[in-house]
Amino acid sequence: MKIKVINKGHHSLPEYQTVASAGLDLRAVLNESIILNPLERKLIPTGLFIELPVGYEAQVRPRSGLAFKYGLTVLNSPGTIDADYRGEVKVLLVNLSNEPFEIKDGERVAQMVVAKHEQVEWEAVDELSDTDRGAGGYGSTGKK
Numbered sequence: 001m002k003i004k005v006i007n008k009g010h011h012s013l014p015e016y017q018t019v020a021s022a023g024l025d026l027r028a029v030l031n032e033s034i035i036l037n038p039l040e041r042k043l044i045p046t047g048l049f050i051e052l053p054v055g056y057e058a059q060v061r062p063r064s065g066l067a068f069k070y071g072l073t074v075l076n077s078p079g080t081i082d083a084d085y086r087g088e089v090k091v092l093l094v095n096l097s098n099e100p101f102e103i104k105d106g107e108r109v110a111q112m113v114v115a116k117h118e119q120v121e122w123e124a125v126d127e128l129s130d131t132d133r134g135a136g137g138y139g140s141t142g143k144k
């Protein structure tokens, strides 16, 4: 599918890394490197402005490598980009490690997955159908 995009940054448009990748890596657009101290959070600009078709959203998700190696993750993961949003796509990064992390211009800080979604209409009822699970959750199906 095609998505309209304005790229106000100085990096090329995000690309899928392999033919079957789900996520488009998002690069930080920065005039100079910034430091993210332990437990600090910052909104990172991407320079991208997109127009999703109604019925689609984009999810801003962490990159597992950054999370594993440096404790860097997306605080509001998955961030939700609504189809009617016309502002800049930003990444809310948080440093969950004990070490400061330097974010450089062009660094791939997160990935964006475009997905279909529904908008529901509520049907208010007094009862829901019976199931084997019922109200069980939070580990109700086993010891672990």
Ligand SMILES: O=c1ccn([C@H]2C[C@H](O)[C@@H](COP(=O)(O)OP(=O)(O)OP(=O)(O)O)O2)c(=O)[nH]1
Pocket: 060, 076, 078, 079, 080, 081, 082, 083, 085, 088, 089, 090, 091, 092
């Ligand atoms: O990681 C994110 C999450 C959101 N947004 C943008 C796109 C989204 O459409 C808009 C609003 O996001 P959200 O609905 O999560 O924000 P909110 O806290 O509910 O505020 P609002 O009242 O603006 O909806 O902010 C981003 O750029 N990055």
